Amino acid sequence: MSAACAGRFVVALDGPAAAGKGTIARALAARFGFAHLDTGLLYRAVGRKALAAGGGAIRPEDAIRAARALRAEDLQAPGLRDPQVGQAASQAAALPEVRAALLDFQRAFAARPGGAVLDGRDIGTVICPDADVKLFVTASDEVRARRRCAELRAGGAEATFEQVLEDLRRRDARDAAREAAPMKPAPDAVLLDTTKLSIDAAVAQAAALIERKCAGRAGGG
Numbered sequence: 001m002s003a004a005c006a007g008r009f010v011v012a013l014d015g016p017a018a019a020g021k022g023t024i025a026r027a028l029a030a031r032f033g034f035a036h037l038d039t040g041l042l043y044r045a046v047g048r049k050a051l052a053a054g055g056g057a058i059r060p061e062d063a064i065r066a067a068r069a070l071r072a073e074d075l076q077a078p079g080l081r082d083p084q085v086g087q088a089a090s091q092a093a094a095l096p097e098v099r100a101a102l103l104d105f106q107r108a109f110a111a112r113p114g115g116a117v118l119d120g121r122d123i124g125t126v127i128c129p130d131a132d133v134k135l136f137v138t139a140s141d142e143v144r145a146r147r148r149c150a151e152l153r154a155g156g157a158e159a160t161f162e163q164v165l166e167d168l169r170r171r172d173a174r175d176a177a178r179e180a181a182p183m184k185p186a187p188d189a190v191l192l193d194t195t196k197l198s199i200d201a202a203v204a205q206a207a208a209l210i211e212r213k214c215a216g217r218a219g220g221g
Helices: 021-032 037-054 060-068 072-076 084-094 094-108 123-127 141-154 161-177 199-218
Strands: 011-013 035-038 116-122 133-136 190-193
Touching: 011 021, 011 123, 021 035, 021 116, 021 133, 021 199, 035 037, 035 094, 037 060, 037 072, 037 084, 037 094, 060 084, 060 094, 084 094, 084 161, 094 123, 116 123, 123 133, 123 141, 133 199, 141 161, 141 190, 190 199
Parallel strands: 011 116, 011 133, 035 116, 133 190
Antiparallel strands: none
């Protein structure tokens, strides 16, 4: 890692599900020695706890209570990647009280020395608006659905392309339309479309942005 990026350095990756932002974020963290936080897991953990409390239904009071009581070990709970939990996470994330309860945790993570990579849906717009590098990672609906379907089947879940595509589009619409921190690119974010990119090519493009920022910082620019 460049000495210019050895202090506080924040990389924000936003975008819809299955666009590749999590994979890219993990690769960047490993490459530059940064800490990594998949902020979607916070909302999935809240959604999972709220589903359990509501007997399979999401009630705002359960989601808010779960967010306020969230613990680090909740991020390791089984089933966080289940489609039902993903939909519950999106519903919970639309509640301003849930987002407020998780805000400090995310900002404290980003402020740690040594650099941090955070991926989610509102990192560059709300959580870390002053991030050093901002990326909005996207891909076509069909490509994202194929990726998610393969991921679910690899995990042993039954999934059809049509159902996964419908679920992704429903979640995208909810995340983009919500009043609290809607999913959208930050004005200064760089768009990274992974529809036709291999993961190595996508990581290389993102890494080049970080390296240029580090070089600019070292040169005083």
